[in-house]
Amino acid sequence: MTxxxxxxxxxLIDNTLARRLRGFGAVEVTGPKFCGKTWTSMxxxxxxxHLDDDALRQMAELDVALxxxxxxxxxxxxxxxxxxxxxxxxRRIDETGNIRGQFILTGSSTVDKTLVSHSxxxxxxxxxxxPMSLFESGESSGTISLRGLFDGQxxxxxxxxxxxxxxxxxxxxxxxxxxxCDDELIGEIPTQYLDALFSISAEKRGxxxxxxxxxxVSLARSLGTAVTYKTMYADTHEGNIPGGxxxxxxxxxxxxxxxxxxxxxxxxxQGGWDxxxxxxxxxxxxxxxxxxxxxxxxxxxxxTPKRLLSEVQVFGTLFEELCxxxxxxxxxxxxxxxxxxxxxxxxxxxxxxxxxxELPDGRWGAFEVKLSxxxxxxxxxxxxxLKRKVLNNPAAQNREPSFLAVLVGxxxxxRQTPSGIYVVPITELxx
Numbered sequence: 001m002t003x004x005x006x007x008x009x010x011x012l013i014d015n016t017l018a019r020r021l022r023g024f025g026a027v028e029v030t031g032p033k034f035c036g037k038t039w040t041s042m043x044x045x046x047x048x049x050h051l052d053d054d055a056l057r058q059m060a061e062l063d064v065a066l067x068x069x070x071x072x073x074x075x076x077x078x079x080x081x082x083x084x085x086x087x088x089x090x091r092r093i094d095e096t097g098n099i100r101g102q103f104i105l106t107g108s109s110t111v112d113k114t115l116v117s118h119s120x121x122x123x124x125x126x127x128x129x130x131p132m133s134l135f136e137s138g139e140s141s142g143t144i145s146l147r148g149l150f151d152g153q154x155x156x157x158x159x160x161x162x163x164x165x166x167x168x169x170x171x172x173x174x175x176x177x178x179x180x181c182d183d184e185l186i187g188e189i190p191t192q193y194l195d196a197l198f199s200i201s202a203e204k205r206g207x208x209x210x211x212x213x214x215x216x217v218s219l220a221r222s223l224g225t226a227v228t229y230k231t232m233y234a235d236t237h238e239g240n241i242p243g244g245x246x247x248x249x250x251x252x253x254x255x256x257x258x259x260x261x262x263x264x265x266x267x268x269x270q271g272g273w274d275x276x277x278x279x280x281x282x283x284x285x286x287x288x289x290x291x292x293x294x295x296x297x298x299x300x301x302x303x304t305p306k307r308l309l310s311e312v313q314v315f316g317t318l319f320e321e322l323c324x325x326x327x328x329x330x331x332x333x334x335x336x337x338x339x340x341x342x343x344x345x346x347x348x349x350x351x352x353x354x355x356x357x358e359l360p361d362g363r364w365g366a367f368e369v370k371l372s373x374x375x376x377x378x379x380x381x382x383x384x385x386l387k388r389k390v391l392n393n394p395a396a397q398n399r400e401p402s403f404l405a406v407l408v409g410x411x412x413x414x415r416q417t418p419s420g421i422y423v424v425p426i427t428e429l430x431x
Contacts, residue, residue, distance in 0.1 A: 003042040003075075009176065011040050011136055012333035012431050013129055017104075018044060019335055021073060024125040025093030026103035028079075031129035032265040032292045033108045034193055036176045038077050040129065041104040046071035051085070052078040064088045072102045079105040083115035086124075093123045109201070110263040128265075128339070131174030131293040133329040134322075135430040138179075139169055142430020144414060144422075146330040149403040150363055154422055157414050161425050163315075163371070166409050167305040170318050173295025174325065186305065190295035197266060205260055211236050213300075215257050219267065219289055220297035223317045227289070229254055258289075265292055270324065273343040273356040275364070275390050275398055288344060294321035312371070320354060320369045323407045323426050327355055327367065333431035336360050345386060353386050355407075365403040373411040373423065380406065380421045 013029075020027045021044065029037045042048060047070030051057045060067040064084040067076055079085040089103050096102065105124070134140035144154065171187050172178050178189040194216070198209040218235035219227070229250035234241055236254070261267045272285030291297050298308070298318055308315045324342070331340040338360060345353040345366070355367040366386060368379035383404040390398045405422035407429065415423045 003045050003048060005039050005042055008039055008043050009132075009136065009179070011036060011129075012133065012329060013040060013127060014043065016333060016335045017041075017127060020125045020127060021101035021104070023100060024123060025096075025098055025100060026089050026105060026120075026124040028105040028107060028120075028124055028126045029129055030107045030110075030126060030265065032131070032193075033196070034175050034177060034189060035129055035131045035292070037106040037108070037129050038075070039176065041075045041077070041106050045073045045075045045104055048075040048077060050077045051081045057081050060085065068092055068103070073104055074102065075104045075106065077106050078108060080107045080109055080111045083111050086111070086116045086120065087118055090118050090120050090123050098123065108265065128332060130325060130329050130332070132176060132179065133174060133326040133430075134169065134427060135326070136329070137169070137174060139165070140326075140427045140429055142428070144424050144428045145430050146327065146357070147334055147431060149365060149405065149422070150359065152402070154403075154416065155414065156416060158412060159414055159425050159428055161408075161410050161412075161427055163410050164305065164309065166319060166322070166426075167308040167315065170294045170308065170315075170322055171298045171303055171305050173293045173298075175293070175295070178295075187295070187299055190293070190299040194296065194299055197264060201264060202260065207257060207260055212257055212260065215254065216261070216266075216296075217300045220291070220300040223290070223297055224320060225288065266296070267291055268328075271341075271343050273341075273345045273358070275345075290324055291321060293325055294318045297321060316371045319371050319409050319426075323367070323369045324355060326426060326429060327357065330429070330431040331357060334359075347389075351382060351385055351389070353382055362399060363402045364399065365401050365405070367405050367407050369407045371409045373408050376406050376408065376417070376421075376423055380417055380419060383421055384419060 017027060029041055031037055049056055049067055051060055060082045065088060067082060067085050068088060076085055093102060135142040168186060173190050175189040198213045202209040202212045214236045215232060218232045232254055233250040267289050269287035270290050271287045274285050328342050331342055334340060341358040343356045345356055353366050354369045356364060358364040366383055368382055370376060370379050387401055387404060391400060403422060405424050407424055407426050409426060411423060411425045414428050
């Protein structure tokens with residue numbers, strides 16, 4: 001008998017968590033608040049302790065062994081509130097002869113590594129959890145799987161898509177508590193998340209919550225670009241830029257805030273893909289900062305589904321965030337160690353490709369993201385150009401892409417173009 005909550009909606013990470021529990025003494029499940037870590041962990045657990053409860057946290061601080069007591073698998077929820085739990089868990093696993101599947105540690109923020117003495121390697125595996133993909137929320141059929149694309153599996157068929165539905169799911173987000181909410185409540189969960197992040201979590205870290213919010217708005221406005229620290233500084237200081245300072249000054253000033261966002265799993269870097277290509281142009285590898293869920297930048301920008309439909313450029317940018325979130329979720333669901341890399345490609349020749357997925361074995365595939373099927377020819381040119389660049393360097397012995405695809409919002413068919421490019425509505429993609 002497990003603690004599986006009533007009404008629990010299965011998640012793609014369930015199978016990966018079960019597999020890691022069979023291979024390690026403990027599994028750490030990390031990710032943003034409200035994404036479902038606790039319920040997912042409880043669904044495979046026999047007991048739980050919540051360390052965000054003041055009384056239980058104080059008890060564990062006095063005697064950390066008490067946090068480990070319970071039937072296994074035992075969930076230690078928000079373990080980062082008592083950092084001693086990490087080393088205590090590792091020692092318990094060693095003392096019991098490395099029995100598998102003893103503990104699940106959930107964490108909504110990272111821990112200062114100086115507070116733990118052991119990495120946990122070989123004892124504690126780590127999983128990253130994100131808000132729900134469209135497949136998990138029941139808004140994608142999943143008939144075109146990411147794994148299948150790598151294996152050459154694809155089926156052509158007619159589909160029905162509605163951009164109004166896409167606007168709704170972007171503003172609502174993939175938060176489990178928001179699934180199925182009334183129309184007038186769309187956007188409530190991301191708003192609550194942001195309020196808690198800026199007014200509670202930031203203040204606990206000694207940061208100015210209002211300044212954090214201004215920086216978050218700056219990042220939302222700059223989605224899809226590698227925004228400079230100087231630009232972000234200007235946005236957070238109402239355009240006031242000090243004179244006679246180096247570029248490093250702006251980075252140093254903003255570093256604590258950016259670090260806080262990363263530690264809270266609020267933003268996630270999308271690095272540039274550096275496959276060797278035969279080109280004189282410099283490859284851009286500066287990371288883009290993306291959000292854990294598209295509803296967060298939508299809320300920061302004051303978007304509602306109705307407003308989003310009238311602002312096509314913003315709609316397209318947030319749609320790319322939606323696709324990026326889902327691709328990341330589907331990559332994690334593949335259960336590979338390490339997780340597949342999700343990057344982008346850009347170079348000084350002006351070639352950009354939105355999403356590159358590279359598996360641990362070196363296979364890779366690429367997605368361009370377009371809101372409408374009408375933009376497929378433009379995306380097709382970029383994908384084929386990338387393929388030529390990668391394969392035009394025989395000395396590098398680069399692999400051919402396993403697939404090249406365009407993720408679209410509005411389309412009438414899942415199809416393949418004469419050049420071999422797949423056209424996949426995001427409402428058909430799955431793990």
